[in-house]
Amino acid sequence: MPTSLKSRAEEWDRLIARLDKAGVPPDVRWRTLILYMRNVRGFYFLSERQKSEIQQLIVDTLKARDYTDRHYEEVVKRQEEILLGPHKEKLRMTLDESEGLLRDFRDLMLRKKGDVQELEVLTVGLVESEKSPKEMISAMRKAFHEVVHAMETDMADLTRISMTDALTQLYNRRAFDEHLSASAEACVQAGQPLSLIMIDIDHFKRFNDTYGHRIGDQALRVVAKVLLLHGEEVNGRPDAGRKGRYFPARYGGEEFAVVLNRTPLEEAAQMGETIRSRVEHYNFTIQDNSGNVLHEGVRITVSVGVARLDPAWKGAWAENLLEHADKHLYQAKESGRNKVCCVLEE
Known part of the structure; x- marks a missing residue:
C-alpha cells in the first residue's frame, strides 16, 4: 500500500x-x-x-x-443556526431596508411619470405650433435633457438614501457591512492596518423608559452628531464619505460603529476615548412639543470596544474584526460602562 x-x-x-x-x-x-x-x-x-x-x-x-432520531434532528438544526444565523440576520435587515427603498422608488417613478407627461404635452404643443422645425427640435431637445437630468439627480439621491439611516443621517447597516468587507480586503492586500470602534449607549432602555422614545431618538442623534463632527476632524472635510479613513455608521438600535482605514489600534483607541469623552460631556435640553423645557443638562454615556484586523485570521476578516470589537465592547459594559476597552498588544 x-x-x-x-x-x-x-x-x-x-x-x-x-x-x-x-x-x-x-x-x-x-x-x-x-x-x-x-x-x-x-x-x-x-x-x-x-x-x-x-x-x-x-x-x-x-x-x-x-x-435518537429526535436528538439527531435537533443537532442538525442547531448546526444550521450556527452556520446560517449571521446570514439570516443580514437577509432580514436587507429585506427591511429594501421595503423602504421600494417605497422611495415608487414615489420617484410617480414623479418621473409626471415629468414625462409634461414632456409629452410640450411635444404635442410644439408640433401643433407654427414654429420652424429647427426651433421645435431645439425646444424638444432642451426639455428632454431637463427630464433626463432630473431623473439622474433623483437616482443619485435614491442611492444615497438607500445607504443612509433616516434618524441619524449616518451610514446604515447595509453601507457599514459593504464598507467593512471592502476595507478589510483592501487593507490586507495593501498591508495596511484596519481598526474598528463599536459604541453602545449605556442604559438606553432605562433612558427610553424615563424620558420616552422621542427623547431616546434625540439621544441617538446626539451620538451621531458627535461621530459626524469627529469624522470631519479626522477626514479633514465633511464630505469625505467612503474615501476618508473614518467611516461612521449606525450599526443597529443604540449601537454605532466607526471603521478606521489605515489606522493602528493605539490611535483607534485614542479616537474611541475622544468619542466617549465628548458624549459624556454633551449636555442637551429636553423640551415638549410646545417648546417648554422639561429637563436641562441631560447627559448620556457610551461604552466603547476597539479592535484591529489581524491578517493571520486568513479569511472572514470583516466577521472576525466585528466579533473582536464586539467582545471588547461587552467587556467595557461588564466592567462598569462609560469606558473604552481594547487589547493594545493583540
Missing part, C-alpha cells in the same frame, strides 16, 4: 477509535454528522465565534450520549 494511502487509513482508524471511545454508535448518520462538524471548524470563512459554537455543540452532543 502506498505511504499516502496507508497514512490516511491509519488516520481513519484513529478517528473511528475515538468515536468508539466516546460512545458514538456505529450509525452512519451520527458518525457522518460529528465528523462533518469536526471538519467545519477548519473552514476559513467562519468567524471565531461560529467555530467556538460548533466546538461546543460537538462537546454537548458527546456528553449527552443521546443518539
Whole structure:
C-alpha cells in the first residue's frame, strides 16, 4: 500500500477509535454528522465565534450520549443556526431596508411619470405650433435633457438614501457591512492596518423608559452628531464619505460603529476615548412639543470596544474584526460602562 494511502487509513482508524471511545454508535448518520462538524471548524470563512459554537455543540452532543432520531434532528438544526444565523440576520435587515427603498422608488417613478407627461404635452404643443422645425427640435431637445437630468439627480439621491439611516443621517447597516468587507480586503492586500470602534449607549432602555422614545431618538442623534463632527476632524472635510479613513455608521438600535482605514489600534483607541469623552460631556435640553423645557443638562454615556484586523485570521476578516470589537465592547459594559476597552498588544 502506498505511504499516502496507508497514512490516511491509519488516520481513519484513529478517528473511528475515538468515536468508539466516546460512545458514538456505529450509525452512519451520527458518525457522518460529528465528523462533518469536526471538519467545519477548519473552514476559513467562519468567524471565531461560529467555530467556538460548533466546538461546543460537538462537546454537548458527546456528553449527552443521546443518539435518537429526535436528538439527531435537533443537532442538525442547531448546526444550521450556527452556520446560517449571521446570514439570516443580514437577509432580514436587507429585506427591511429594501421595503423602504421600494417605497422611495415608487414615489420617484410617480414623479418621473409626471415629468414625462409634461414632456409629452410640450411635444404635442410644439408640433401643433407654427414654429420652424429647427426651433421645435431645439425646444424638444432642451426639455428632454431637463427630464433626463432630473431623473439622474433623483437616482443619485435614491442611492444615497438607500445607504443612509433616516434618524441619524449616518451610514446604515447595509453601507457599514459593504464598507467593512471592502476595507478589510483592501487593507490586507495593501498591508495596511484596519481598526474598528463599536459604541453602545449605556442604559438606553432605562433612558427610553424615563424620558420616552422621542427623547431616546434625540439621544441617538446626539451620538451621531458627535461621530459626524469627529469624522470631519479626522477626514479633514465633511464630505469625505467612503474615501476618508473614518467611516461612521449606525450599526443597529443604540449601537454605532466607526471603521478606521489605515489606522493602528493605539490611535483607534485614542479616537474611541475622544468619542466617549465628548458624549459624556454633551449636555442637551429636553423640551415638549410646545417648546417648554422639561429637563436641562441631560447627559448620556457610551461604552466603547476597539479592535484591529489581524491578517493571520486568513479569511472572514470583516466577521472576525466585528466579533473582536464586539467582545471588547461587552467587556467595557461588564466592567462598569462609560469606558473604552481594547487589547493594545493583540
